Amino acid sequence: VARAVRTRLLAGRIVGVDHDPGRCAEALARGLVDEAVPDVAAVPWGEVGLGVFCTPVDQIAAGVLQAAPACRHGTVLTDVGSTKAAIVAAVEQGLPAHAAFVGSHPLAGSDRSGPAHASELLFRDRVVVVTPTGRTPGEALERVCGFWTALGATVRHMDPAEHDRAVALTSHLPHLVASALAGILPDALRGLTATGFRDATRLAAGDPRLWEAIFLQNRPALLEVIGRLQDRVVEFKKALQTGDRSALLTLLAEGCANRTALDPPSPAG
């Protein structure tokens, strides 16, 4: 975020927050931030126009609620968490009247993290979901939408619970499946993996603690889509057990059609 903001000259001053002094030093050295502080309490909130919380999802609400009382009127707080309902509910329950929070989830990321992998293009042509509620001030929502748009993203408004149900399928389930697949690979077969296994399991390299928190914050929706995947795998299994070529072909063709619709192949040549 800092890199993208910096490149576009969208902030007069950027303050980074990280409990790891090494990471603070690196962010400063790479010119990502103007100042780096070790915790939320050390941020000069009275001077902040926009605060973006990028902690693990189970720490976002607490961070926002810690910052809010120190904010001036007009400061807008947002986040980048992969879950929204629990965060938005916890924040709205404790937010002082003068502070404003808008939940955000940029559908952008990488299997790499840290200042060394910062990219000003991370949000370009990506979708950012924002999840306003009846309590979200209109100006705060506009400010947050304008911010993501300025970073090159397309903003989409959703209800927090609707967001969580959607990303359970499009983001959390793929992570779970990638992790399950990687988890059952015996060491002896490592040398027999090719691009396919690597693509299908790439997500599994994500930080286990971050994903534990995401999964636990989205339990009901995630359990629901796990059930849908299990049913689909059972359909494949039955088609194989009975040698039902037509059922097998239908299952594969549906997967192929859905995948191809996502990502039209580049023109030949």
Place this chain on the structure above:
Amino acid sequence: VARAVRTRLLAGRIVGVDHDPGRCAEALARGLVDEAVPDVAAVPWGEVGLGVFCTPVDQIAAGVLQAAPACRHGTVLTDVGSTKAAIVAAVEQGLPAHAAFVGSHPLAGSDRSGPAHASELLFRDRVVVVTPTGRTPGEALERVCGFWTALGATVRHMDPAEHDRAVALTSHLPHLVASALAGILPDALRGLTATGFRDATRLAAGDPRLWEAIFLQNRPALLEVIGRLQDRVVEFKKALQTGDRSALLTLLAEGCANRTALDPPSPAG
């Protein structure tokens, strides 16, 4: 294969075989082959040193057995099929005494196919499994290993059934899982997919007919590894249902460790 052979000047003359006249014309126009014929019967087998069968797995044995009687002594036939036991058994049952066949499976490929996507680098630094049996002539095995090595690959010898059990987990199961995941994506959620979903489902774009044949030729091994994946998904589900953070973290950490071991991250910078 033709592109890689051509670039390395490994063959005096390359004859391509495809029932599709348009594809034959394109392969000729792109200089991949010197001659293109519509079927196995039209190949001048008496002049062939090495024949590589790249048809769907359920057509390989028949093609080899059709070609073999016309081959001269010394011609070596091989293939690139993703399954080996059924193909090797069927070929060895019908192969005339003067002909030689060695099963091969290059762990290389792409989600793109056709002459337009030919790459001379496809086999570089990849593993090719060869599956000789007690009936494989030593010179034929040497010839085939030398061929793949010349294309830049590392050759690994395996028993055909052992190969099939291994790739059931490293190749066929990832395809099935990618297809299952892509198959349950509702159209309405297409716009909420990001890199993660796309990576995890990339394999699903593969030709359904090719994969139907592969799955059916490797049924017992594939069913066995589907069972292992199902067990793992159930472990995730139980950890979520009971809110067992430690179990969930262990599952994610094992997946992360296995995935990271495959593909060490590039150095930061």
